[in-house]
Amino acid sequence: xxxxxxxxxxxxxxxxxxxxxxxxxxxxxxxxxxxxxxxxxxxxxxxxxxxxxxxxxxxxxxxxxxxxxxxxxxxxxxxxxxxxxxxxxxxxxxxxxxxxxxxxxxxxxxxxxxxxxxxxxxxxxxxxxxxxxxxxxxxxxxxxxxxxxxxxxxxxxx
Numbered sequence: 001x002x003x004x005x006x007x008x009x010x011x012x013x014x015x016x017x018x019x020x021x022x023x024x025x026x027x028x029x030x031x032x033x034x035x036x037x038x039x040x041x042x043x044x045x046x047x048x049x050x051x052x053x054x055x056x057x058x059x060x061x062x063x064x065x066x067x068x069x070x071x072x073x074x075x076x077x078x079x080x081x082x083x084x085x086x087x088x089x090x091x092x093x094x095x096x097x098x099x100x101x102x103x104x105x106x107x108x109x110x111x112x113x114x115x116x117x118x119x120x121x122x123x124x125x126x127x128x129x130x131x132x133x134x135x136x137x138x139x140x141x142x143x144x145x146x147x148x149x150x151x152x153x154x155x156x157x158x
Contacts, residue, residue, distance in 0.1 A: 011092035020090040027090055030083045037079025038148055044073040045144050048123055049137035062133070066123035095154070104150035111143035 011017060020026050050056045051065055088095055095101040122136035 005096065008092045008096040011089045014089070016086060016089050017092070020086055027087065030087045030090075033079055034083040034087060037076045037081075037083060038151075039076070040072055041076030041080055042144055042148065044069040044076060045140050049141050052122070052133040052137035062123050063125065066120075098154050100150050100153040104147055104154065107143055107146040107150055111140075111147055114139055114143055 020030075047056075048062070048066055048069060051058075051060070051062055057065060119136045119140050122132050
């Protein structure tokens with residue numbers, strides 16, 4: 001079956017897919033790492049967002065908390081992306097036709113841009129202003145949980 005876009009066909013029929021498809025245990029292992037990374041990433045985002053919303057750790061400066069959580073956020077993102085790419089390669093043609101995949105990619109691109117621009121700027125500042133802090137918190141929660149929900153729906157709806 002040929003994909004409309006050669007990139008998806010190349011991924012589906014390329015050497016990495018052959019490795020991923022060669023053993024039944026590889027894809028579930030990748031999924032496990034992916035979920036672990038997503039949990040680590042979302043956990044740090046939730047803690048920072050709840051702090052920005054004033055729901056917890058009110059006495060700890062936001063910038064200090066962000067610095068403490070930064071390595072975990074970075075590892076969570078690295079593990080999620082590092083396992084997500086081979087997972088995609090393993091089912092590229094299915095992803096091409098899955099609306100949930102495209103929704104996830106839109107959420108992911110937006111979440112990454114938001115995270116590395118606005119969210120980081122707010123959490124690094126010594127004074128996370130009420131309005132900008134709340135906007136950063138809700139934006140991060142909606143976007144990152146949107147990535148997770150859309151990703152999870154790939155297996156169910158498409």
